[in-house]
Amino acid sequence: MAVTMHDVAVRAGVSIKTVSNVVNGYPHIRPETRRRVEEAIDTLGYRLNTTARNLRTRRTDMITLAVPELSLPYFAELADRVIRAAEEQSLTVLIEQTGGSREREVDVLTGKRRQLTDGLIFSPLELSQADVGLFDVDFPLVILGERVFDAPADHVTMNNVAAARAATVHLAALGHRRIAVVGAHEGEELGSAALRTEGYKQGLAEAGLPFDPALVGEAGLWHRSTGSETMGRMLDAGVHVDAVFALNDAMALGALHALHARDLDVPRDVALIGFDDVDDVRYSVPTISSVDPGSAQIARTAVDLLVEQIAGPSDRAYRRVVPTSRLVGRESTGDVAEGAPERIVAELDGGVETIATDALGRTA
């Protein structure tokens, strides 16, 4: 079978524990002993059995990242960044796709796989305020987004309302009066859809524009396809639109497709702005203006907070981190000429909030 520490110990003429000490970099070992052990390791081709170590140390050095779907560019890029950030801390990332299914989201928090890893970075889609109890867990947890407000866990979120408002105001400032929104979720109270839609309404108000329900396009899943369909439905219904705020970039790409299919030019006939600032929108035709919610910082912060929880006491205060976000102007809003590079139209500061907890870990 596989070579074990025992085999190495025998060959090097030391105890198993000494081999373990060498492997783990324990400092007080005679150079000669270390040499013998290392030689034995090399000649036998010994490899540490991670599973055994995991059992003994009660740690796996793995963390879970739970996202709706990797095929959505935003989450693919997020996963990429989280994996890189985790790597720097010698952590391995296990990805769970919840696919926007409530059951699978619950499973992420309670299921069998949960205890494979030391902690969880969770971007929920279906679970919401009503499920706040589910988030009161006894393992390190960082929540992405703000579907759940009072959960006793770290949050890394984004300036949803303010950024959406800024995007809308910006479209209005460019002279647009019929600004549609694509991706709304009827009846939702928290969650990105609701918050961004709220920002949209605030933006209209700030610009002195009336709110017209006909300009609100519903789209459950935020895919390219739903963005295209929603936009198409709206146009085909004869709704007059001179600007579109898509609640994410995938839908913005879909909307662009639908506009183009109806011979509407972006930005000449209709201005378009997305949200997420994924790589796609920098190469589409035209390039699409978008809100960068601070994606790079989100991934890094999430990993940092999780690592802190894993290492530290479980009764520390919770944090709520909001990265700085930026409104990036590109061709789709006429903010830059064709072929010109993007420019930052607005910057919205983030911040860190610390939520004290009592001895039981409840928020004060």
Next chain:
Amino acid sequence: MAVTMHDVAVRAGVSIKTVSNVVNGYPHIRPETRRRVEEAIDTLGYRLNTTARNLRTRRTDMITLAVPELSLPYFAELADRVIRAAEEQSLTVLIEQTGGSREREVDVLTGKRRQLTDGLIFSPLELSQADVGLFDVDFPLVILGERVFDAPADHVTMNNVAAARAATVHLAALGHRRIAVVGAHEGEELGSAALRTEGYKQGLAEAGLPFDPALVGEAGLWHRSTGSETMGRMLDAGVHVDAVFALNDAMALGALHALHARDLDVPRDVALIGFDDVDDVRYSVPTISSVDPGSAQIARTAVDLLVEQIAGPSDRAYRRVVPTSRLVGRESTGDVAEGAPERIVAELDGGVETIATDALGRTA
């Protein structure tokens, strides 16, 4: 601490092994005993310790998927599909990003993390024929792509040459004479770049077109950005082009961007075709024709083959599976009118090849 089988056993008044048997669905247990155990499990909130089981059973029910980068749409979609397929077999997927680094690719095959999982699905980018020895491993392995021909491992690959040839011939059949290729790798012998470029050359020959080195655009990494830069460089150098074959879709999107920036219309001035058939190209403006290498089948087959290896004897014959690929015509080649749905232009059959092995597992 955590509740263990021991606690459950005490509470239910049975032995630890009986609890284990109940948990694992061993059939010969008295209903009454089972009930007692299950009740104890529920009241104590017992959860099986996966790490301990992994140690004892020498299996983790996890597999590794190693890809260059998740931020490339093709690999994000692949990961999505692999995760889903694995899920159906109750396997968890751990993703490694090699980032196109040779060192990291070697690490995937030999590194510390390797033994965390029961097997590996590996899409190499840098390792190639010269490294064939590295692939002679003692764990279940499925290689994606065809950088390494004689590796003693299952391969799931694609009709690179034939499909690229078909794409090129198709462009020629549409009347194009100056067909550029974007993404070539100078000096490479195997690997997608070399194979697809070879298909391109064959296609030119078949169409009776001359091969012009000026029409070959090099691009190391196959990103949107490199596609855009490569295309831009070629155009800015004054090379006349009336069609472009981008070796993957990300570069096709980048090329489209570069063409547009230079006021060249697709498909009126330049026709464009990509490779991979990722979701992006169905929503770009215009929609981009592409080669679907059979992505869905690739993911599923890879998981199936790996599962087979994990379960079966290690000396079974190796397989080489090539899914059926399709040339999908869209707006960028004028194969369909604006706004019209895609259509299958050609279909290239795949197949399964079984490579016998001798007793030592070497290929015959």
Next chain:
DNA sequence: GATTCACTCTACATCGTTGTAACCAATGGC
């Protein structure tokens, strides 16, 4: 010269399961 201390290393128990062998009923065949 006794005491302390820092090094270096070891013995042993332990992490929480599952595989193996074996035991004690109860059943069935002859």
Next chain:
DNA sequence: GCCATTGGTTACAACGATGTAGAGTGAATC
């Protein structure tokens, strides 16, 4: 009425590492 079989359960020993406590050294301290 005895033996073989099956069902239901258990005791015990792994799986391969690490934490704890402590035993020897030798050098430094008083």
